[in-house]
Amino acid sequence: MTKLLEKELVYKIVGCAIFIYNKIGHGFREKTYEKALCVEFEDQNLSYSQQMSYPIYYKNHKVDEFIPDLIIENKVIAEAKTVESIIDEHRGQLINYLRISGIKVGLIINFKHSELQWERIVLEKAR
Numbered sequence: 001m002t003k004l005l006e007k008e009l010v011y012k013i014v015g016c017a018i019f020i021y022n023k024i025g026h027g028f029r030e031k032t033y034e035k036a037l038c039v040e041f042e043d044q045n046l047s048y049s050q051q052m053s054y055p056i057y058y059k060n061h062k063v064d065e066f067i068p069d070l071i072i073e074n075k076v077i078a079e080a081k082t083v084e085s086i087i088d089e090h091r092g093q094l095i096n097y098l099r100i101s102g103i104k105v106g107l108i109i110n111f112k113h114s115e116l117q118w119e120r121i122v123l124e125k126a127r
Contacts, residue, residue: 081110
């Protein structure tokens, strides 16, 4: 039987999202949910970083930067979305965040609809 990476932490993060969803509902801007998650993480004594920047280098030149929404306990990246559905573009974005940060587990949490949607992504190997 395989052990899920960061199982308890993912459970807590999704629990925070469900609590927020039940309190304020669905359909607001992504930033609304990102900020609400920060409040809930503080209430749950979870450490987090918001909008942390990771530079992208090519031939020793900084060519871009990635900025994930939230990094929780330096172990899980969470992306708050308000989209019709979670698509490969969102998954790819999160995989890039995982690669560049060295973090292994990520969550995409979609607050758009009348039912909270979320996906857990694990980076098995860096390419």
